[in-house]
Amino acid sequence: MFKIEEVNFSYGRDRTALVDITLEVSRGERIVLLGGNGCGKTTLLKLMDGLIFPDRGRILWNGHPLTRKNLKHMEKEFRQRVAFLFQDVEAMLFNPTVWDELAFAPRQLELSDVEDRVEKWGKRLGVHEIFKRHPGELSIGEKKKVALASLLVLEPEVLLLDEPLSNLDPRSTGEVIDLLWELGVTTVTATQNLSLAPELGDRAVLISEGHRIIYQGEFDPLLEDEKLLLEANLLHMHRHRHDGKIHRHFHPHDWE
Numbered sequence: 001m002f003k004i005e006e007v008n009f010s011y012g013r014d015r016t017a018l019v020d021i022t023l024e025v026s027r028g029e030r031i032v033l034l035g036g037n038g039c040g041k042t043t044l045l046k047l048m049d050g051l052i053f054p055d056r057g058r059i060l061w062n063g064h065p066l067t068r069k070n071l072k073h074m075e076k077e078f079r080q081r082v083a084f085l086f087q088d089v090e091a092m093l094f095n096p097t098v099w100d101e102l103a104f105a106p107r108q109l110e111l112s113d114v115e116d117r118v119e120k121w122g123k124r125l126g127v128h129e130i131f132k133r134h135p136g137e138l139s140i141g142e143k144k145k146v147a148l149a150s151l152l153v154l155e156p157e158v159l160l161l162d163e164p165l166s167n168l169d170p171r172s173t174g175e176v177i178d179l180l181w182e183l184g185v186t187t188v189t190a191t192q193n194l195s196l197a198p199e200l201g202d203r204a205v206l207i208s209e210g211h212r213i214i215y216q217g218e219f220d221p222l223l224e225d226e227k228l229l230l231e232a233n234l235l236h237m238h239r240h241r242h243d244g245k246i247h248r249h250f251h252p253h254d255w256e
Helices: 041-048 068-081 098-108 114-124 140-152 170-183 219-223 226-231
Strands: 002-010 016-025 030-034 056-061 082-085 158-162 186-191 203-207 213-217 235-242 245-252
Touching (some): 041 056, 041 158, 098 140, 114 140, 170 186
Parallel strands (some): 030 186, 030 203
8 A cells, every 4th residue: 555665854954854764554454663752753654644755765655656746636535545643633623523523524525424424433432422522621532532533534544643542541542452453444553652562563663763664574573672672762771679679671661
């Protein structure tokens, strides 16, 4: 579905975001992008969503080059089939009610079954009981669910998810993980939560602090490779108490 070939991207002259990124995403595949803050995970998702475009290299979507020019001709189809969940979901919520949030994208795409879609996905995400509330009144976890529901009403083929479990309580975290399994769609998820990463996908893609992919493959070998995890800033060292003694050793990132 996506073919990314030697992509480079910088925010101005002094802020490199990605270097020589090559990656393929097949239909139905569940990929997890891992790396510390600032490594380029979010930038890669934005490139795949056609929000920004490479400085060098190219991205193909279903065989079509994803460029500004091409996107103008296929934007309606692309926006219905590829959906992007921002890490800061508050940037996605701007309608007067939760119901209107879910209805917004189907209305923009002039779909014929807006009400049916809103009811279906509102119930699926458990937000139907707050349809009449203003999004600004909701908790962070509720906002995350509403934002995700507002994407799923389009029933996209690809979900690009930026830290989808951040700010969720344990019950909601479990519900979202189960939902992503049940959907069976292609997903590319960015996270730095090493404990939950294997539950979010089948293939790990590790991006270093140098903004390059340094590992692609199964999770088990990666999670046992302390050198790679350190290179990607996914291990940290601090003091803690164990059996009455204070000592220091490496710990994985278990947060988003």
